[in-house]
Amino acid sequence: MASRFNALKADAAWQKVWDDRATFAADDTSTKPRSYVLEMFPYPSGKIHMGHVRNYTMGDVLARYRRMTGMEVLHPMGWDAFGMPAENAAMEKHVHPGGWTRDNIATMKAQLKRLGFALDWSRELATCEPEYYGHEQALFLDLFAAGLVYRKESSVNWDPVDMTVLANEQVIDGRGWRSGALVERRKLSQWFLKITDFADELLEGLDGLEHWPDKVKLMQENWIGRSQGLQFRFKLSDGGAVEVFTTRPDTIFGASFVAVAADHPIAQALAAENPAAAEFIALCKRGGTTAAELDTQEKLGFDTGITAAHPFDPAWQLPVYIANFVLMEYGTGAVFGVPAHDQRDLDFARKYDLPVRRVVSDGDVTDPVFEGNEAATGPGTLVNSHFLDGMDVEDAKRTVIARAEGEGWGTGSTVFRLRDWGVSRQRYWGTPIPIIHCDACGAVAVPKDQLPVVLPEDVSFDIPGNPLDRHPTWKHVACPSCGGQARRETDTLDTFVDSSWYFIRFASQPKDKPFDRAVAEQWLPVAQYIGGVEHAILHLLYARFWTRALKHIGLLDVAEPFAGLFTQGMVTHETYSRQITELGSDGVDSITKPLWLSLDDIVRNGDGWTEKATGEAVTVGRVEKMSKSKKNTVDPTGIVDQYGADATRWFMLSDSPSERDLPWSESGIEGSWRFIQRLWRLFDGERAGEGGSKNAALDRKLHQSIAGIALDIEALSFNKAVAKLYELTAAIERAEPSASRDAAIATLMRLVAPMAPHLAEEAWAAAGNQGLIADAPWPKVDAALLVEDEVTIAVQVNGKLRDTLTLPKGHPSDAVEAAALASDKIVRILEGKAPRKVIVVPDRLVNIVA
RNA sequence: GCGGACGUGGCGAAAUUGGUAGACGCACGGGACUUAAAAUCCCUCGCCCUCAGGGUGUGCGGGUUCGAGUCCCGCCGUCCGCACCA
Numbered sequence: 001m002a003s004r005f006n007a008l009k010a011d012a013a014w015q016k017v018w019d020d021r022a023t024f025a026a027d028d029t030s031t032k033p034r035s036y037v038l039e040m041f042p043y044p045s046g047k048i049h050m051g052h053v054r055n056y057t058m059g060d061v062l063a064r065y066r067r068m069t070g071m072e073v074l075h076p077m078g079w080d081a082f083g084m085p086a087e088n089a090a091m092e093k094h095v096h097p098g099g100w101t102r103d104n105i106a107t108m109k110a111q112l113k114r115l116g117f118a119l120d121w122s123r124e125l126a127t128c129e130p131e132y133y134g135h136e137q138a139l140f141l142d143l144f145a146a147g148l149v150y151r152k153e154s155s156v157n158w159d160p161v162d163m164t165v166l167a168n169e170q171v172i173d174g175r176g177w178r179s180g181a182l183v184e185r186r187k188l189s190q191w192f193l194k195i196t197d198f199a200d201e202l203l204e205g206l207d208g209l210e211h212w213p214d215k216v217k218l219m220q221e222n223w224i225g226r227s228q229g230l231q232f233r234f235k236l237s238d239g240g241a242v243e244v245f246t247t248r249p250d251t252i253f254g255a256s257f258v259a260v261a262a263d264h265p266i267a268q269a270l271a272a273e274n275p276a277a278a279e280f281i282a283l284c285k286r287g288g289t290t291a292a293e294l295d296t297q298e299k300l301g302f303d304t305g306i307t308a309a310h311p312f313d314p315a316w317q318l319p320v321y322i323a324n325f326v327l328m329e330y331g332t333g334a335v336f337g338v339p340a341h342d343q344r345d346l347d348f349a350r351k352y353d354l355p356v357r358r359v360v361s362d363g364d365v366t367d368p369v370f371e372g373n374e375a376a377t378g379p380g381t382l383v384n385s386h387f388l389d390g391m392d393v394e395d396a397k398r399t400v401i402a403r404a405e406g407e408g409w410g411t412g413s414t415v416f417r418l419r420d421w422g423v424s425r426q427r428y429w430g431t432p433i434p435i436i437h438c439d440a441c442g443a444v445a446v447p448k449d450q451l452p453v454v455l456p457e458d459v460s461f462d463i464p465g466n467p468l469d470r471h472p473t474w475k476h477v478a479c480p481s482c483g484g485q486a487r488r489e490t491d492t493l494d495t496f497v498d499s500s501w502y503f504i505r506f507a508s509q510p511k512d513k514p515f516d517r518a519v520a521e522q523w524l525p526v527a528q529y530i531g532g533v534e535h536a537i538l539h540l541l542y543a544r545f546w547t548r549a550l551k552h553i554g555l556l557d558v559a560e561p562f563a564g565l566f567t568q569g570m571v572t573h574e575t576y577s578r579q580i581t582e583l584g585s586d587g588v589d590s591i592t593k594p595l596w597l598s599l600d601d602i603v604r605n606g607d608g609w610t611e612k613a614t615g616e617a618v619t620v621g622r623v624e625k626m627s628k629s630k631k632n633t634v635d636p637t638g639i640v641d642q643y644g645a646d647a648t649r650w651f652m653l654s655d656s657p658s659e660r661d662l663p664w665s666e667s668g669i670e671g672s673w674r675f676i677q678r679l680w681r682l683f684d685g686e687r688a689g690e691g692g693s694k695n696a697a698l699d700r701k702l703h704q705s706i707a708g709i710a711l712d713i714e715a716l717s718f719n720k721a722v723a724k725l726y727e728l729t730a731a732i733e734r735a736e737p738s739a740s741r742d743a744a745i746a747t748l749m750r751l752v753a754p755m756a757p758h759l760a761e762e763a764w765a766a767a768g769n770q771g772l773i774a775d776a777p778w779p780k781v782d783a784a785l786l787v788e789d790e791v792t793i794a795v796q797v798n799g800k801l802r803d804t805l806t807l808p809k810g811h812p813s814d815a816v817e818a819a820a821l822a823s824d825k826i827v828r829i830l831e832g833k834a835p836r837k838v839i840v841v842p843d844r845l846v847n848i849v850a
Numbered sequence: 851g852c853g854g855a856c857g858u859g860g861c862g863a864a865a866u867u868g869g870u871a872g873a874c875g876c877a878c879g880g881g882a883c884u885u886a887a888a889a890u891c892c893c894u895c896g897c898c899c900u901c902a903g904g905g906u907g908u909g910c911g912g913g914u915u916c917g918a919g920u921c922c923c924g925c926c927g928u929c930c931g932c933a934c935c936a
Binding site: 004222223225227245247259299323325327336342343344345415537654657660662665667668670672678719720725726727793795796798799800801837838844847849 | 855862863864869874876930934935
């Protein structure tokens with residue numbers, strides 16, 4: 001007699017069995033085909049959230065499925081454990097960042113285990129432990145030795161009250177998010193990694209990443225931002241020269257001014273002797289950098305009085321401006337303006353009444369006088385341009401570059417938007433940069449036998465500033481080179497460095513070095529990497545860079561770290577709020593804003609909701625990403641305790657496609673729970689026993705399901721796999737007892753095993769099988785059963801469905817046509833008239849054109 | 851502003867190369883079982899009409915085709931990324 005599936009008991013029992021037997025430990029020496037399945041490792045912020053559950057469930061299903069297909073699967077888990085939240089917690093709660101982080105790891109590890117993920121916990125790592133970051137320091141020094149690390153002055157957001165550096169997102173309206181103090185730009189000497197050395201490779205490597213989403217590749221492409229053009233010199237009237245970069249050398253005869261950035265040496269030199277210039281430069285720097293401000297900001301210039309000689313006509317002198325729209329960080333920090341064919345230049349020229357000369361014609365108009373306020377940026381034919389006249393834009397570009405190179409005043413060049421990666425952070429909770437500063441010897445690498453440089457634990461956060469900097473002894477060391485008094489670097493590494501190689505350490509983790517090359521290369525690249533799209537640029541680009549840098553210095557022969565990438569959608573939920581009115585920041589006007597309410601704060605009231613505390617009506621808002629600020633989170637712990645791990649996992653996979661957002665709903669998780677129970681009733685029910693009859697239709701349905709589900713799982717289309725499982729389950733339930741039905745039930749256990757592993761193990765054991773279903777092979781498909789012997793053929797008249805026919809597969813076309821024309825419905829519709837044309841698509845449809 | 855994605859029932863969604871739109875799930879409604887409830891099972895479920903039938907329907911307007919959710923052109927809307935990039 002069928003019982004109820006006791007998820008709580010089964011979950012714990014099978015999790016213990018998997019643990020005890022180390023079922024999911026990956027074997028480095030295996031001869032099976034390998035697959036490395038990885039989800040982006042979590043930051044140990046406190047507790048896991050639904051987004052983690054969804055992410056790790058997807059990877060888990062793929063990992064378990066691939067194990068069943070006979071692969072040796074590496075599926076590890078660890079902790080991206082350095083970062084600011086730990087320091088914030090230290091300040092707010094007066095705890096140690098290390099203690100706080102390690103407590104969180106313990107909590108979250110227990111939560112992940114509770115979900116029964118098929119993880120190789122023997123490879124667990126936390127980036128905050130010296131056993132990890134010591135090796136990172138060694139790799140940093142290798143890159144340093146190879147010339148890929150350098151030091152330069154760079155400005156940071158400095159909070160003068162907290163005495164700390166702020167990330168851009170911590171600066172709100174020009175003030176520190178915590179202190180509220182006006183943020184200053186401060187120049188600090190910082191460490192950089194030469195990612196720009198790899199800009200071309202990183203860009204071109206994208207082409208080979210067939211199993212990456214186009215969207216992510218495009219984002220990286222734009223981020224790297226390669227532009228090809230001409231870099232050349234204008235001779236100036238004061239005897240100097242200015243280098244400019246352009247992607248439109250073809251428009252050179254349309255030039256009407258030269259503009260330099262406020263930070264440009266020419267501008268700076270002028271400011272030193274000209275107060276008006278200095279004032280203009282100060283004005284440029286005052287402007288905000290937010291999107292809205294840039295959009296509305298007027299193009300402003302300051303005429304330096306200097307002129308530049310046109311390279312093709314020294315008598316033609318162009319005015320040189322300092323302009324607020326020219327960026328020192330891009331190209332050469334100077335441009336020449338062609339108003340007719342660049343919108344920004346046109347705005348500028350109209351404001352300062354500069355010539356606007358047409359040099360590209362997109363049709364009949366060749367008049368050198370360009371009217372209107374909309375620049376012509378499209379393709380066309382060169383006009384009013386001497387030797388370029390009549391050429392198309394691309395030809396003209398090549399011609400000008402060739403002339404410039406021939407005459408020695410310019411070169412064809414490539415400019416990237418990508419900047420070098422600044423890795424210095426003026427923070428405690430990160431990997432110490434293994435460098436010692438000596439007045440005599442400069443920046444000296446810590447000798448490798450002195451690694452790891454361990455973070456001191458005896459620090460406090462009671463007063464502002466970097467605790468490493470004010471630690472009484474830590475930074476005072478002898479210079480490894482000359483033995484004199486020296487200082488340790490007190491900056492730590494950006495946490496993106498930690499996550500740029502953790503996947504290599506998972507693959508191989510010897511004690512004495514970062515990784516064993518041969519072992520790591522057996523696993524890499526990661527076959528399938530799964531995570532949020534928010535990491536589309538920085539993390540994924542840095543990891544690609546780091547891997548290439550290791551290849552460059554001969555440590556690892558892998559070019560791309562992640563062969564397959566999947567970006568999953570978020571878990572979303574309705575939001576609930578009621579409007580409240582409070583005094584605005586000016587202390588006079590009152591403002592109305594939503595007060596967000598959690599599900600615990602509200603109660604159902606007919607079709608709507610009311611707030612428990614006040615009884616006031618609650619507005620149901622948009623479905624949004626679960627977040628603490630909107631109070632629309634659902635804690636996975638409570639859900640798993642109530643419904644069990646399998647129902648929770650099942651819901652994460654059902655309904656929505658993996659790449660799209662998944663709206664959380666109470667009825668959805670209940671539906672999943674009901675299905676888990678329904679499966680259990682089937683598994684635990686009566687069997688017909690041996691010798692029962694065959695059921696050909698069910699056999700066919702089963703084998704079609706096996707094949708389809710396998711394809712769906714490989715494509716991470718779990719919602720489709722789930723739908724097929726529902727269909728198969730319903731078909732089995734409907735079928736009369738038979739040997740076919742028994743076989744289908746036994747096979748169904750294995751089909752659901754990757755998704756509902758606890759239920760599957762319980763059923764597998766109850767059915768008297770030996771061993772674990774986790775180790776059982778994926779069912780074999782009988783290819784003969786995949787083809788239907790009968791097909792339903794649609795009969796259309798003028799493309800409209802009028803009837804269907806059931807005929808044997810492969811029925812001759814003329815016979816199908818005859819059958820269609822003989823149909824009662826078709827005869828009635830045609831009213832005896834002969835069809836003009838009949839189209840027969842074999843085994844699919846007949847379309848009669850009347 | 852530039853680049854990209856997406857628009858299908860009350861909701862989440864399916865639909866292999868253009869070939870039966872809405873599989874599967876959720877919700878709603880009806881029924882069975884029960885003293886009752888829970889659980890379970892069955893049925894209906896895009897919209898409209900004159901309902902054993904017919905019309906209409908994949909954001910809107912055109913087009914190509916025997917045939918368009920799918921291809922092309924033009925709009926509208928939503929979301930994401932980048933942002934004075936020369």
